[in-house]
Amino acid sequence: MEHFLNEPQLTNVRAALSEPFNHFPTDYDYIACQLKGVDPAVLYEIFYSEVAPVCSMNIAAVLPTVWTGFDPDWLRGEIEERLAARQRNWFRRLFDKLLIRWLKYNYDHMWQEIASRL
Secondary structure, three states, X not given: OOOOOOHHHHHHHHHHHHHHHOOOOOOHHXXXXXXXXXXXXXXXXXXXXXXXXXXXXXXXXXXXXXXXXXXXXXXXXXXXXXXXXXXXXXXXXXXXXXXXXXXXXXXXXXXXXXXXXX
């Protein structure tokens, strides 16, 4: 999906949307404040197709690597790398399509908390 956010805005949106994947309690009101003014449909797409595929393994891990927050520059790099791989390889597109369906099923409660505060 094409969105019209400049690079700093996109980095900030991705960082805010990654917050629920940390192991500390999530302040959904703070996240919603960070996302103010961005179309919820764009946020939904970024949450599931960009942020969740990269960050979901942290919340599922027994010993997570990230406790307090993802580094925005690291996150941007990982997402861009994943998007490029998805574009280059049909198998990666298929794998990510299935992964995103699974993420929507398992992490819908996170999205609902964010969406209810927008």
